[in-house]
Amino acid sequence: MARSSQEYRTSIWVDWCPGCGNYGILSAVTQALAELELDPRSTVIVSGIGCSGKTPHFVNVSGVHTLHGRAIPFALGIKLANPDLTVIVHGGDGDLLGIGAGHFVAMGRRNVDITVVLHDNRVYGLTKGQASPTLPYGVKTKALVHPNIHYAVNPVALALASGYTFVARGYALDVKHLKELLKRAIRHKGAAFIDVLQPCPTFNDVHTPDYYRKITYYLDERGWDPTVREPAEAGEKLEHAFRLALEDERLALGVFYENPHIPTFEERISSMVAVYPRISPATSPVEREGRSLLSAEAFEELFRDYLIEVKPREPAA
């Protein structure tokens, strides 16, 4: 029998501040998991450090709360070790686009079948409101002494440029819309990214619900079709998605780009190592009674095509 969204919640006390946008993201995630009827044991949420990093504690699926900025490489290892798992990353803008920016780019170009959810509150919430990489130039939020002197990273444009094959933007307080984006992102085969605009009432007194109500609009209502129906139209769709991402007078909500034609990392590995989908690293026994099961013969059998004979160096004359 299908589980309710409540069954995807743990009983751990949620200690986010009152009015935090993270509550909306949590509701959208549990609702999406319930509607997709995902098995909690084979669904994994991976997070870094930050207020957003607490998400795996509150969702009743498998989870890892790892180091600041390192959620993506952890998730990548989990997915590659066991490609049957559904893997979702949750991180803040400092976590994913500051210290973790290199991993964020690498995930896109690898097109691993993982969903990355950015809790984009434009500040470092957990460490008391410093400017994050998504805070626009010249903005002074209440914990800053001076207006921000850095220019902002545009998460949607960066994801498009990095090669993510599903790129969307949601809003934490429109739970229904965000839930639909999450379902689409999780179902997408390849690297999926959702930039979630998230009010932080404690430290960001500029980008408030009122601000987002005024500045956002829905791409669906503009009739934008983000899906690449055949590979030949990818360039044109990507170019238009970029133009939408770079708008700053208004912020679009919805799917910017969806390309199902690029092979995933897992598919490319499978085409090189034929046994990979059948015997992935996490599902194959590696030792019995303390002895390795991978004999030299078995190793050679698996990797024969890739072994290079190393000849001993000729003694110097």
Ligand SMILES: Cc1ncc(C[n+]2csc(CCOP(=O)(O)OP(=O)(O)O)c2C)c(N)n1
């Ligand atoms: C290597 C390392 N550097 C710095 C920190 C301190 N630190 C903890 S959370 C955080 C930033 C949190 O901001 P963000 O990632 O935007 O998440 P939020 O709390 O806003 O959800 C920082 C710098 C740390 N824990 N580890």
Ligand code: SF4
């Ligand atoms: S500091 Fe901001 S992001 Fe963190 S829990 Fe409080 S409101 Fe939410």
